[in-house]
Amino acid sequence: MSALRDTILHWIDKRTSDMLRAPRAWGSDEAIEMQVLLLLQFRALALRPSFDNGDPGSLVDAYMEYLTRAYPKHPHQPLHQIVETDRLGFNIANELKQIIQTFTQSMLEENPxxxxxxxxxxxxxxxxxxxxxxxxxxxxxxxxxxxxxxxxxxxxxxxxxxxxxxxxxxxxxxxxxxxxxxxxxxxxxxxxxxxxxxxxxxxxxxxxxxxxxxxxxxxxxxxxxxxxxxxxxxxxxxxxxxxxxxxxxxxxxxxxxxxxxxxxxxxxxxxxxxxxxxxxxxxxxxxSAPSEDYDKTEEVRGIDLDRGLVIVNRKARLPCYVRPEHLQEVTEVGIQAHVRGTLYKPLAGRPFVIVSHIVPTDTEPSAG
Structure with a gap:
């Protein structure tokens, strides 16, 4: 999850919590319900940009279906028309807390x-x-x-x-x-x-x-x-x-x-x-192939970046597979290179080397 997405989610959750702690500071029951719905939509969008599949009203539809199941005696009515209004607005705030918990649990982060x-x-x-x-x-x-x-x-x-x-x-x-x-x-x-x-x-x-x-x-x-x-x-x-x-x-x-x-x-x-x-x-x-240590100085006959290999030995043209961090050590053909690794000799197919060390001999430090 990106840092921006973390920041957005934290802001949404804090704004929602502040609203439900002091609901009348944010307006009427209807205003509070609409703001919570908008914040839920924003939260779903932050978690999964394609959550509405092009239908901006999908979350509102899901919200109304939830209310119909939760309050079967008040079908197709918004919450502010169902819950009895009180002076401080805590009736609708308490109901919205449960709804928010239900919806946030179902809002899964996008699986890329x-x-x-x-x-x-x-x-x-x-x-x-x-x-x-x-x-x-x-x-x-x-x-x-x-x-x-x-x-x-x-x-x-x-x-x-x-x-x-x-x-x-x-x-x-x-x-x-x-x-x-x-x-x-x-x-x-x-x-x-x-x-x-x-x-x-x-x-x-x-x-x-x-x-x-x-x-x-x-x-x-x-x-x-x-x-x-x-x-x-x-x-x-x-x-x-x-x-x-x-x-x-x-x-x-x-x-x-x-x-x-x-x-x-x-x-x-x-x-x-x-x-x-x-x-x-x-x-x-x-x-699938017998192996033995390989430690030789050979002439580089070819370099294949796609396959990640260096071809050595003029006669045998032996493929040597080189790790990405080592392949950059050999950048031209026709030079001598010290190659160390493991030689594999499959029963079918050409022998090859898995390289652990490869350095052009004119750049390799001497043993002394």
Missing amino acids: FQHNDLAIRLVFEKGRTPATAAFTGYYEEFRRATRAVARRVDKAVGRAPKAIEEATDFTLSDVRVTPKNGAPAEALLLLGAGVPSESRDWVAEQAVRSAIVDLVTMGEWAASEAEVNALPVDDVEQRSRTTVQAMRIVPRRGIVKAEIGGTLVGRAKPVEFRPEHERRFLAVLGS
Whole structure:
């Protein structure tokens, strides 16, 4: 919830409480009832902007229905015509207190994962002010990981097909940043599907949707205590490829939790990704391929930002998957780089390295 929304709700609740403590200072019974109704509408709007679905009278209709059920002998009458008027106005104030309690309990805060194609909520370390680069960087890694999974049959290093790029060019509906205030700060990104174009590619859009579903499915598994064989992916190569990309959206840079959901992937309850999930993803890779330590200095033959990898070794062209914070260390091809990590050798498919350290040798400090 944003700081502005908190302020609005606090103001509404205090104004309502002040009114009902001294009702005659705010006018007649009718005036008090109308002001409470207006404040209830304002409260509902602050919690959920789409609460009335374009019908500004919806809350008033619900209020009148409530009164008809509560006072069946006075159907379709406002409260000020039902309750006996007293000099201080406490009769209507006491009735309104009960009504306000009933309505505020039913006013649920908007679930952004239920009303947006995609939503990403990032929760930061307590006491840390979120930097813009932290959530924009996470969003970019999410897009790239999605593209990498979506281009399943494209083996070439380089840019994704144009249709896949367009389908992952999500529209930004809103960004809500909640600053730290005794609690962890949050950033909420509300996204729409890719920008429509005249040559809309439905196949690419479905590939992107399936890619996001695969990624959040990996996140659901990582958050569970299920064994690797419980993963609903029976293609070992596809499972490994998706796992590698899921590791890219494990939060870092002071982010303790990332929540991903939305109507595009059928997740009104978001899926969590946490830093500790990385060991679960490594277990998936280790379950389907023997591994060994890798520590070599090789020539960089290619860089693929979409897949988050560096190609080394002129002959073997070995893919090395690099964490986002380390990928920026290598920015050009044709140089020598010291690569350290774990080499996986799947029975089917090419060997690959999950990199823990990569530094161009001319910038790496000497051992002495």
